[in-house]
Amino acid sequence: MDGRDKRGHDGGEAGASEKKREIEETAVLKVKSLFTEYASDNGTVVKAAQDVSFEVPEGKLFTLLGPSGCGKTTTLRSIAGLERPTSGEIEVSGRAVYSSSRGIFVAPNKRNFGMVFQSYAIWPHMNVFQNVAFPLEVRKVAKQQMRDRVMRVLNAVQLDHLVDREATKLSGGQQQRLALARALVMEPQLLLLDEPLSNLDAKLRDRMRTELKRLQRELNLTTIYVTHDQSEALALSHEIAVMSDGFIKQVGTPRQIYETPNSQFVADFVGTTNFIGGTVTALESGGRCLVSSPMGEIRAHAADGVVKNSTVIVSVRPEDVELSEQAPAAADGETIIRATVHHKDFLGEYLDFQVKVGDVVLQSRAHPSLRTPTGDPIYVRMKADKCVAIPSAMPPKSVNESANKSPNENTIRPN
Amino acid sequence: MAEAVTRGSPLPEANVAFWQRLDSKWVLIGVPIALVCWLSLVPLVFLLWQSFLTPQTASRPAVFTLENYGTAYLSAETFRLFFNSVQFAAGTAIFALCLGTALAWMNERTNTPFKRLFFALSLIPLVIPGILFVVSWIMLASPKIGILNVWLQWLFNTDEVFINIYTMPGMIFVEGLHYSPMAFLLMTAAFRSMDPSLEESALMSGASILQIAWKITLKLAWPAAAGALLILLVRALESFEVPALLGLPVGIQVYTSAIYQAIHQYPSQIGLAAAYAITLLMITGVGIYLQSRLAYHGSRFSTVTGKGFRPRTVDLGRWRYFTASLFILYFVVIVLLPFLVLVWSSLQRFYSPPSWAALSRVSLDSYRAVLDYPQFWSTVRNSLFLSFTTATTVMLIGAIVSWVIVRTKIPGRWVLDNLASMPLVFPGLVLGLSIMICYLYIDIGVYGTIWILLIAYVTRFLPYGSRYVSTSMLQIHKELEESAAMSGASWAMTFRRVVLPLLKPGLLAGWIYVLIVSIRELSSSILLYSPGTEVVSIMIWELWQNGQYVELSALGVMLIILLFCLVMIAQLLGKRFGISES
Numbered sequence: 001m002d003g004r005d006k007r008g009h010d011g012g013e014a015g016a017s018e019k020k021r022e023i024e025e026t027a028v029l030k031v032k033s034l035f036t037e038y039a040s041d042n043g044t045v046v047k048a049a050q051d052v053s054f055e056v057p058e059g060k061l062f063t064l065l066g067p068s069g070c071g072k073t074t075t076l077r078s079i080a081g082l083e084r085p086t087s088g089e090i091e092v093s094g095r096a097v098y099s100s101s102r103g104i105f106v107a108p109n110k111r112n113f114g115m116v117f118q119s120y121a122i123w124p125h126m127n128v129f130q131n132v133a134f135p136l137e138v139r140k141v142a143k144q145q146m147r148d149r150v151m152r153v154l155n156a157v158q159l160d161h162l163v164d165r166e167a168t169k170l171s172g173g174q175q176q177r178l179a180l181a182r183a184l185v186m187e188p189q190l191l192l193l194d195e196p197l198s199n200l201d202a203k204l205r206d207r208m209r210t211e212l213k214r215l216q217r218e219l220n221l222t223t224i225y226v227t228h229d230q231s232e233a234l235a236l237s238h239e240i241a242v243m244s245d246g247f248i249k250q251v252g253t254p255r256q257i258y259e260t261p262n263s264q265f266v267a268d269f270v271g272t273t274n275f276i277g278g279t280v281t282a283l284e285s286g287g288r289c290l291v292s293s294p295m296g297e298i299r300a301h302a303a304d305g306v307v308k309n310s311t312v313i314v315s316v317r318p319e320d321v322e323l324s325e326q327a328p329a330a331a332d333g334e335t336i337i338r339a340t341v342h343h344k345d346f347l348g349e350y351l352d353f354q355v356k357v358g359d360v361v362l363q364s365r366a367h368p369s370l371r372t373p374t375g376d377p378i379y380v381r382m383k384a385d386k387c388v389a390i391p392s393a394m395p396p397k398s399v400n401e402s403a404n405k406s407p408n409e410n411t412i413r414p415n
Numbered sequence: 416m417a418e419a420v421t422r423g424s425p426l427p428e429a430n431v432a433f434w435q436r437l438d439s440k441w442v443l444i445g446v447p448i449a450l451v452c453w454l455s456l457v458p459l460v461f462l463l464w465q466s467f468l469t470p471q472t473a474s475r476p477a478v479f480t481l482e483n484y485g486t487a488y489l490s491a492e493t494f495r496l497f498f499n500s501v502q503f504a505a506g507t508a509i510f511a512l513c514l515g516t517a518l519a520w521m522n523e524r525t526n527t528p529f530k531r532l533f534f535a536l537s538l539i540p541l542v543i544p545g546i547l548f549v550v551s552w553i554m555l556a557s558p559k560i561g562i563l564n565v566w567l568q569w570l571f572n573t574d575e576v577f578i579n580i581y582t583m584p585g586m587i588f589v590e591g592l593h594y595s596p597m598a599f600l601l602m603t604a605a606f607r608s609m610d611p612s613l614e615e616s617a618l619m620s621g622a623s624i625l626q627i628a629w630k631i632t633l634k635l636a637w638p639a640a641a642g643a644l645l646i647l648l649v650r651a652l653e654s655f656e657v658p659a660l661l662g663l664p665v666g667i668q669v670y671t672s673a674i675y676q677a678i679h680q681y682p683s684q685i686g687l688a689a690a691y692a693i694t695l696l697m698i699t700g701v702g703i704y705l706q707s708r709l710a711y712h713g714s715r716f717s718t719v720t721g722k723g724f725r726p727r728t729v730d731l732g733r734w735r736y737f738t739a740s741l742f743i744l745y746f747v748v749i750v751l752l753p754f755l756v757l758v759w760s761s762l763q764r765f766y767s768p769p770s771w772a773a774l775s776r777v778s779l780d781s782y783r784a785v786l787d788y789p790q791f792w793s794t795v796r797n798s799l800f801l802s803f804t805t806a807t808t809v810m811l812i813g814a815i816v817s818w819v820i821v822r823t824k825i826p827g828r829w830v831l832d833n834l835a836s837m838p839l840v841f842p843g844l845v846l847g848l849s850i851m852i853c854y855l856y857i858d859i860g861v862y863g864t865i866w867i868l869l870i871a872y873v874t875r876f877l878p879y880g881s882r883y884v885s886t887s888m889l890q891i892h893k894e895l896e897e898s899a900a901m902s903g904a905s906w907a908m909t910f911r912r913v914v915l916p917l918l919k920p921g922l923l924a925g926w927i928y929v930l931i932v933s934i935r936e937l938s939s940s941i942l943l944y945s946p947g948t949e950v951v952s953i954m955i956w957e958l959w960q961n962g963q964y965v966e967l968s969a970l971g972v973m974l975i976i977l978l979f980c981l982v983m984i985a986q987l988l989g990k991r992f993g994i995s996e997s
Contacts, residue, residue, distance in 0.1 A: 135902035
């Protein structure tokens, strides 16, 4: 009926022209200032989604990332139509499925979105074939065509050999594929995934993640993905929205989110990081600034909203804290500090170092060839582009959070 | 269609969607809800109205009065009546629930041998109607003619009365035994759909079997247990046969027997009976309120998800023979003894305890007498029609009503829950009375026909239907329904293809239960039957009133055998169409 004509299902011709058209591409999904609130059991109003707006271009995988209770699942369920938003607009391929101003609410079964639930929601009274055929049965697809389409999609998720198996007799990974097959079989305009990998063990999760990505890219499916797992989000997404307390904190590509977080929350939630409190002493060209901190002057990339004399938090990833035994030559835009090795863990492919500058402990990830013993001096180099100064409402904390040291450090030691 | 309406004209689409939903979903939901409101509210209105009226006689019309409440609350008997009722009901409910839960746990959660057989057997007590059960226990344990007393006296050569059934503990024992299968069924449904990994993780944490049963299984089953306790409590408060046959002869009065006596005075004190019933209603209302609070918080107990669902059992080791023997003992006490004593009595011409002399007088005369009874066959037909129709209607309405209560967020659904539970507060006698008055005034041609009995039965058993369903409904993860909606299924389709099949075990268990209790129903029928619409239990009641104990026993034995066959058929059906569990 609707939407199927817009998309070719073979990934063949889609691949080549994909890259450069990103900007002109029309958004398949548009969510505009969506609010979803509901009364909880004890009567208080839960503000699940607050002023959520984003757009997803065709064929892209968009991730809603955040801790539990941040409103990501509610946002997804509002798109699905399983939750009725309080206000806002949701438009899919130009068709409004929800609009508070125009009084539109399309029932979930009329939206033609595929969805994979966290519990998979495999119907235990049906076998594999019946589970997948259900969406087609509902659409009154002819028997032979139904069989073909079910087999094709089961083939795509590599379950074709289990077609007559009872659904409850499948392993976790197989159930996950089955749920995906059921969502794909109706050729949905939009694929909604609610933490689809969270019920799987780690190895299987990695494999399914790769497979999910391959399927999504091959079928060119516009996909909304909800997860609390940042590595999943980084690996899968074209774009990520980090959510907290119902609000979207930042939207960007995985690289933007990881490398230039715009808030302490995003920096902390996505990946591990060092936080160094300080005050901006000068703004420099190229979006850089100079931050005075308990461990000395740091040259950093200034996030939006950083002004002179404001308190900031400098976030730097452990892999960007470069260590060396000899003092490296200071190039432009680099901060070099002398430290001592405080603690180290050998983890095979890398070494986790904790180095101390004064009382500030920095986490660093180093190549296993670095064998500096604990207690010895070591040099730290941080590139300005990898240090992000984020505006902070709180008074500057002199020590990073991951090291759990007392915050009342007042000796500032220049190197 | 949706494609045609995109940007330009948004409103028509919304309208179409609204009408479409009005067509399927809201009609399907609305009709049963309207029916529930009608069935539950109208008798209550008449009951209230009646409680403020003086008795109507040929010479004097009924007038407004408060005297009924004066008699009900201010007489010296008030406290004793209340205390007796509470003692009787609480004793019965706790006894039945403990027994039923223990048996259900052994049967569902352990590797007790012959479990399938025991499950079948534990349904059998339901096939013995209350009046037959009480009569058989009078024959077993009455101080004068009770077989157990006679034998024990003979054994120890004394005149001591060992067991006296005409006491409060005797009443609680008989009633509790009689209701224990109901507790068993309710708790079985709960145990059956529990995630076994919750128990297994306790096992892995080092807990013993008893610790797991106490700390995990029972804690998880507690909403079901609390619901079951409520049902049992109210059933015991409503119960008529035990108080009438065991309590009244020795002056132990509870509300139902007080109501019965009020109605059977001349002139009938219907208003007083209604005032007593209002008191009962207030007591049970509290219980139902608590139960509906339970259902609200039920979602965190939903334990069946779409993931692997294969109940596993606890290994009892050698103790499993002990649990098996408990089942056998239970079966003897609840089925075999009562049944055998009825069989014995039915083979006599005049009732006498078993002895060699009596054995020589064995005959089948009583059976011939019953089969020659003029209305026998039409009575059987009436009973079967009523019970099948009632069970089916009740379960369908129950499924929709409990879906609305458990699944939707419609404001005021607690009202519906309470309405569907409302008939619980009506003792059968009073329900019969209110329905009688109601359809005497609202003349739609059902009075004096079999349809008034059907209305009474559906009303009376509606709460059990919806409770059976919501117990199962609470344990179906809502994502199973949501994924059907996302697959494009309409509400009706989702209900038919996903909800009903998943509810099938609960529905079937409830259907069997309602079928059986409908056949046994006595206390409402007794005020609503008319010549030509008698049911089997009415015939038994008449035989008891006439003192025709041997004919009563013969009819009882035949009824029990018929009900037994019905249960067996239902069991076979269940095995074929239920979700396979192992």
